[in-house]
Amino acid sequence: MSIREVQHQARAIRIIQRALASTRMPHAYLFTGPEGVGREMMAMRLAQILLCKSPVVGQAPAEDEPPYTEACNACDDCRMVQAGTHPDLFVIHRLLVREHPDPTIRRQKALAISAEVVRHFLIEPVGRRPSRGRAKVFIIREAERLTDTAQNSLLKTLEEPPPSTFLILITSAQDRMLPTTRSRCQRVSFQPLPAQFVTEQLAALRPDTPDAERLFAARHCGGSLGAALRLIEDGLFATKRTWGDRLVELLRPARGFAPHLLAQPFITDAKEISKQVAEREPDISESDAIRMGVQTLLAALASFYQDAQRRVSGADVPPTNADQLGVIDLLAQTHSSRQLVAALHQLAQADAAIGRNAAAELTAETLFIQLANISQGRPALRVAL
Numbered sequence: 118m119s120i121r122e123v124q125h126q127a128r129a130i131r132i133i134q135r136a137l138a139s140t141r142m143p144h145a146y147l148f149t150g151p152e153g154v155g156r157e158m159m160a161m162r163l164a165q166i167l168l169c170k171s172p173v174v175g176q177a178p179a180e181d182e183p184p185y186t187e188a189c190n191a192c193d194d195c196r197m198v199q200a201g202t203h204p205d206l207f208v209i210h211r212l213l214v215r216e217h218p219d220p221t222i223r224r225q226k227a228l229a230i231s232a233e234v235v236r237h238f239l240i241e242p243v244g245r246r247p248s249r250g251r252a253k254v255f256i257i258r259e260a261e262r263l264t265d266t267a268q269n270s271l272l273k274t275l276e277e278p279p280p281s282t283f284l285i286l287i288t289s290a291q292d293r294m295l296p297t298t299r300s301r302c303q304r305v306s307f308q309p310l311p312a313q314f315v316t317e318q319l320a321a322l323r324p325d326t327p328d329a330e331r332l333f334a335a336r337h338c339g340g341s342l343g344a345a346l347r348l349i350e351d352g353l354f355a356t357k358r359t360w361g362d363r364l365v366e367l368l369r370p371a372r373g374f375a376p377h378l379l380a381q382p383f384i385t386d387a388k389e390i391s392k393q394v395a396e397r398e399p400d401i402s403e404s405d406a407i408r409m410g411v412q413t414l415l416a417a418l419a420s421f422y423q424d425a426q427r428r429v430s431g432a433d434v435p436p437t438n439a440d441q442l443g444v445i446d447l448l449a450q451t452h453s454s455r456q457l458v459a460a461l462h463q464l465a466q467a468d469a470a471i472g473r474n475a476a477a478e479l480t481a482e483t484l485f486i487q488l489a490n491i492s493q494g495r496p497a498l499r500v501a502l
């Protein structure tokens with residue numbers, strides 16, 4: 118493994134390489150950024166360098182940079198890190214609750230990382246000497262899921278870890294973490310990946326998925342390869358195609374069509390997506406899965422309006438819905454830039470309402486009525502969602 122394999126994160130690599138070259142390596146890192154952009158890949162590679170018996174220091178890729186440290190990839194430590202068997206490398210995640218020795222703790226839902234999990238799987242091993250003498254590295258996945266109690270129990274370790282103990286907290290929602298936790302970590306932010314790179318990765322990882330579907334996933338994923346893979350898993354492409362066609366119905370209503378009638382099929386499709394969510398997310402409640410399904414579908418709907426908005430404003434960005442250019446054309450022809458902004462505002466409001474657990478069907482009904490009004494040049498109703 119090489120740190121250079123983490124692609125399109127040059128800034129993060131530079132921060133870490135500078136720290137490795139200095140004598141003051143931070144003992145706690147907070148890796149922030151969208152999931153599926155290389156945060157965990159980087160954490161594993163940094164862990165390998167810290168645990169490697171004879172790291173190699175070489176020339177940096179740029180002239181003005183400090184020497185570049187890499188793991189040797191040959192020693193026993195390197196081999197064990199790569200095999201996932203290194204005794205001084207600990208990956209802390211919410212499913213560990215199921216391996217806790219106390220059966221009452223094991224019955225906790227794996228939605229958060231509790232103080233009991235942190236105590237048993239992190240604080241206790243922190244107090245022991247490294248098995249192989251060099252260092253101990255703890256990687257915490259989804260650190261935003263650490264409960265407040267868990268974070269408070271970590272403070273002392275974050276503040277004054279024993280020598281050669283390193284913690285790498287990974288999060289996509291740092292604002293959900295306590296400021297006291299964040300301030301004790303050196304923050305390294307990771308950037309969304311370019312759509313072109315995600316497209317190439319998807320071609321390698323999902324060769325059987327049709328090109329048009331991969332292209333949609335790559336452009337709709339917000340620069341997160343993880344999110345793109347999930348969009349494919351959820352079968353969102355077929356569903357969003359249906360909704361592109363339904364937008365046409367909304368914009369060119371046939372006799373007897375009423376916009377609120379779209380709410381029911383919308384919820385049905387969102388529930389279909391929520392089944393995939395429930396399969397993937399351990400212990401998620403049904404209502405949370407449905408909320409995520411609705412939000413996924415809202416984002417897909419918004420992508421058509423965003424495409425049209427880019428078309429109208431002449432932005433040089435390829436459309437997310439390149440397979441349904443007719444829908445984008447129609448939206449761009451029938452909407453002014455202001456109307457498109459108003460529609461996107463309604464979609465964002467619906468998303469926020471669902472986030473606050475508003476009734477999904479009512480929210481969808483209101484949304485489709487608003488979108489129809491906007492398309493006909495009528496002002497959007499003032500409805501508090």
Ligand SMILES: [Zn+2]
Pocket residue numbers: 169170171172188189190191192193194195196
């Ligand atoms: Zn090594």
